Amino acid sequence: MLKNRVKELRARYGFTQSDLGKRVDVTRQTIAFIEKGEFSPSITLALKLADALETKVDDLFWLEEEEYNEK
């Protein structure tokens, strides 16, 4: 499962889900789905999110350890 720090970094920058959504051109709901891990974003959106949160994609998203090691 894809894990992420979107919620943590968003809070650090004081963005609401709507703010971040506007910055990366998606709806607030999509940000919420990503934060919950319900939906894995495309590479394009992951890059946009990393850019908006001033971090690297692999600091923002990573595969859960167990699943990653099994493969």
Add this chain to the structure above:
Amino acid sequence: MKNDFRLNYPLWMMAFILLLGVLAFGLNSPITEFVNTENETSFTIKLEALEGFLVFCSILLYFAMLVIFMARLKKHNKENPSQKISPLAIRPPEYLEQDEGMTYITRKAVQKVYSFITLALPLLATLVILLPLPKLLIIYGILAIAFGQYLIYYLEVRKHFKEETE
């Protein structure tokens, strides 16, 4: 987003389907008379009191709902000029596809609907072939499938939005 007309669109369709069911009941057992002579060609439909009342009320209600539906549609189009819904569009207007997250939710809901249709249609066809079902029951079967597909779609999309707001 919660008040987005596209989210409530399946509810409207379900209401129209229910109304169509009432109308079908009313029109199911009319006494029809077809006269075709040298002097006269006429087709008469006589309804019993209850059926006539149901037909009258359902047609009246249907047009009332249609007016409200069109007003809501117009309001949606005015408030969302980039996501206008055409009442004549072939593509289902309930699809939420403004970004990849919404497309994902829509795809999940549509997959469930597809699974339902895949089972329900052959089942109905088999029942109709094997059993001597009256016309009204066949109509109700078709309406039930139509109702079911909207219900499945609505509940699936709503589930995601409900979780998202919690």
